[in-house]
Amino acid sequence: MPAPIDQSILDALTDVDMPRLPPEPAPGGAVKVAGHRIPVHTSGAIVLGSGAAGLRAAVEMTRRGIDVAVLTQSAWGGTSACSGSDKQTLHTANTADRGDNYRAMARAIRAGGAMDEDTAYIEAVGSGRAMASLQYLGLPLPQDAYGGTLRYQTDHDETGRATSCGPRTSRLMVKVLAEEAIRLGVAIFNQTTGVRIIEGTDGPDGILTVRAKDRAEANPWGLALFRAPVIVLAAGGPGELYRDSVFPNGCFGALGLALEAGLDLVNLTESQFGIGTRREGFPWNLSGTYVQAMPHIYSVDEEGTEHPFLAAYYRTTRELASNIFRKGYQWPFHASRMLDFGSSLVDLAIYREGELGRRVFMDFNRNPLPVPGDQPFSLSRLDADVSDYLTTAGAVQDRPIDRLRHMNPLSIELYRRYKIDIAAEPLEFAVNNQHMNGGIAVDIWGRSSRPGIYAVGEAAGTHGVTRPGGSALNAGQVFGTRVAEHIAATGRAQPPDGAVPVAELARAVARIGAIANPKSALKINDVKREVQARMSERAGLFCTPSGVTGALTEARALTAEIRGQGIAPGRAAELGRVVQWQQMALVSEAVLTALDFYISHGGGSRGARAICDPAGSRVPEGRSGPLDAYRFREEGAGDRDEQITLSLSGDAFAVTTRPNRALDEHRRAFFERDWPAWLTGAIYRGNGA
Template sequence: MKESSIRANGHGIRIYSLNTAVVGTGAAGLNAADRLFSLGQTDIAIITENLKAGTSRNTGSDKQTYYKLTLAGSEPDSVYDLAKTLFNGQCVDGDIALCEAALSARCFLKLAELGVPFPHNRYGEYIGYKTDHDPKRRATSAGPYTSKYMTECLEKAVKQKNIRIFDKMQVIKILTDKNKLLGLLCLDLQNLHDPDKRYVLFNCKNVIYATGGPAGMYADAVYPFSQKGASGIAFEAGIMGKNLTEWQYGISSVKPRWNVSGTYMQALPRFISQDKNGGDEREFLLDFFADKADMLSKVFLKGYQWPFDVRKVEDGSSIIDILVYIETCIKGRRVFLDFRQNPAGADIDFSTLSPEARDYLEKAGAAFGKPIDRLLHMNEPAVEFYRGKGVDLAKEPLEVAVCAQHNNGGLSIDNWWQTNIEGFFAVGEVSASHGVYRPGGTALNAGQVGSTRAAQYIAANRKGDAPYIEEFIKKALPAIADSIGLGGKLLSNSDTVNEIWNRAAKRMSRFGGIIRSMEEIVQAAAETKNELKSFKEIVKISSYRELPRAYRLYDMLLSQYVYLRAMEDYIKYGGKSRGSALYTDKDGIKPYESLPDVFRFTLDDGTIGDMVQEGIYKNGECEFNWRKVRPLPKDEDFFENVWRSYRENGNIY
């Protein structure tokens, strides 16, 4: 790595020239750096806004899942069977599915060797269980903090190799030239007060982008507050998006942000709502369900079926998500889970529950008492988690909302996780390796596989130094000046960033979340576009300390606009309700007559399940195209032929 400097726009700017910059310190980013170094590419550095921030380190559930090839028991499994499961999730490219299947065992076992405490039996088998959309027992877990353990072990491995970490650096511009990467412009968050240290440039041949999903777009999100994402500036740089319409949403606590899946629902809590002032408390599920046992059975099923699934609205547990959404997003009320009392304030007759709910609770020895009693009996750590965060479920209700949880789409990648910009790789949630449906836990595997593939490709095919400084500056200077100039024009004696941010995020949760209608999406996209066009006029900051949030707001609005336009294009293409999105259709069915007409919809019939939507942001507009998924490869698997290709350097790449 070489260091130099220039002056631009009245600022002194440090420049670091290196082969590869890894952006992000979640599990995917840390693994990318660790793999690169181990493969011999040591001219690398990690750039992060906060080493201890992000989704991998600060999120989880009652039992956070890692999905991989079966490594125990007598049930047959194969790489190709696993790839078919991933591929069958719709809108999934087959070559990516095969890569994620083929490397799953390798990546999982590396984590186990690094110290992630995945459970195994006395013979060394890593026992599995079934998760959603999983035909076999491929799932495993190290508990609520599986991804946290992963980042901790990978961070330790990175530090042992003395890989340089640039902490407190925020990427604000991706620099490109004719579909080739040039580098990155960053804010030094520790030197915002100093104009000669405020901006930093990275001149690099490769970037591995591991910034996570665009969490900041939504007001209602289960992502940790430290996770914002940086997809907008990627779109601005001309990087293609893919499957952007495909998200997962579910009922989550608001403070702290955490999935209330599993035993939180199986304990059968009371659902209450209040007005914004804390008054007018109502047990709103009772207003909807005529049959209390049916209501309780559907609440129980939310534990298994945590993500909202439009296929499960009619006669399924996703009606619970709809009712919570009505209270919060439409009526503007606050919703809470109350574990202190039974629903309707009366003892539960467990014999009236659905067989699945009744049998589970009886086998667990939990067919008794109040919700808090059942939760403590079945999963005491679930109670202790909230107590450790300042919420005692035995004494107070827990505020919840239907929250964005994971983006199955993202930046479009090939089977080495390289985007359409040469030298720019996207790994982890920011990359679009998933489709409409995916087995729980595949995201953790995808992040490890994608970062491994990107590192392999760079180490084999993209070695060498960064471009000469003179060439880099000549090509990048106009974009550098434009980005620095944007920040300078925002200074004022007022501050409007939080106001605009909150308004935009609430708009996205209301119109671009689980319920989507063409009219409202078009309106929301138009409002977002106007905010982008007038950004320099409407966004004001009172000091340079507010620059980071102002640049994040710009990125967030860019993301919102591209995602909303993708939803609009999906409807125009003939797309119907699928996954975690209900698209309003006036000619569709209404699963319950008492629901408002906005919940009338038509289920997708799978006819476009083999099509992928891709989009480019260009000159303030979005262009979309649809293509067939790449099929599952069926390469020659005769050993001698593969061995020969592998020996002949580069042939596998």
């Protein structure tokens, strides 16, 4: 039995202090536009977002001699720094006990479909470099006595390529990358909300922002212009899109900004949903050891009566407990896993309890109750994969809390930091939106459809339908580096020395003035409630064709209403929020447009959600028989081979499909033949097809 871990070690991996921001550089001048005296900053490149992917891009560009400005709404306040799970995963090639096969890893990354084969291979090949560089910066990834990285299995991962520093892995990644960025002298502008990309003569000229600290009598809105010919969008996903969400509050992402700049978006139909604690308290994903400890899951109705509701879905206590365990490495909802009494039947059951108005809890001091008529829970009566895992881990204690404490004491410490003691009281949770797998369409170098604009991290739509848990963290590091390499090779990232494009800037200022209309009947909270309720209730993990079509009609009406009358800011400080909610309404319409297109063309159920249809060919079953209300369409095999792309054309969306980019797995690099392409920079001049 291993010795207890000293509290100081647990504290160091749970309470991760972030570095102090350096002073911001002063603007180089100002420009007067429409009664606003707008400060102007210049740099070679702008990174919008201060998460792990954005900071990687900033660090790598700075190392290559590029003058970079990082713009962030809230430094160290995004999903990278504030989200996670039991032992948050970094998914990289397995070097613990054998060299990995990159082609096999690429096939695993893209296995869910709607993902470019070349992108998956790039993520696989680049994973070793990404992990090693993070370790060099001080990321404390665990090793064995021989130097191998400790590994485990995560969702959509049959090989065991996952590793972790604990629940704060991505925060620790942000910490070491932020420290390196500060050491290198990267300019970081905090409390800076990007609201509009400004066009230049042959690409972007910069980003117009809202900054409270720049508000003055001559600049009442607090506008600031950051000029650069290269922009890297790394502001994460649209966390505010759903009411039932595990994103930290205030995560808007940059998809609305991208749409208004004319960028192509892709795979907006694909998200991830899974169990987690609600954002009203401490939002956190309940994957991994939280459920592998097999706590008792129950609901409470309005009268306070407990309901062990999972017993109505599984046939035996063994089947029930084993599938609670499997939620650990099959955490995201997947329609096919509702079948054959699989682990996503747990998600369906939780969702139905919520529809009944019941609150759902897990109790770590009680084992799962028996299914009526069956034997009580016993560690000796579990499916073989579950029993083998727990035995190997040494997690054979009597109570869930003791099994959890043995496997992952950090997971208990984390909730204690937020005044929730899961060792003493049950934990309330629900099924929530967690990740946007779609986003800005990019090529193999992270380039968007517009020259000079790149996207990395969750902002980039590279993940396809499903992905191994933790591969998104790896993708952000790999493509953050590749973006920097490509930008440096092009030589484009030179601080602009020409005149400010005043006419374009004036149009952007006028647009903001039209949106932020004090006389509008629409308030920020009105838009927020409408968008979030519609997305959670009709575009969540269960939806119907008619429900999506109806939701799209309503979303179009809302965006038209905003175009017509704007949104009223409650005070001057809400100007940035007004624009963000206008853009979030636009993103909502875009997602529903893509989803309606997919469903109306026969699209079926897969990773993101189940398309419920009375004519569907698949139906989940509970212990008492078919759950026919959740009969769903099966995924069409051909849908995995293509992606849905979308762009804004005027006030409407243009939607089409394209096939996944292919990778010739039979092609092999040859040193003497291929070295010249590297030496001459020819590798950077391809179109990524």
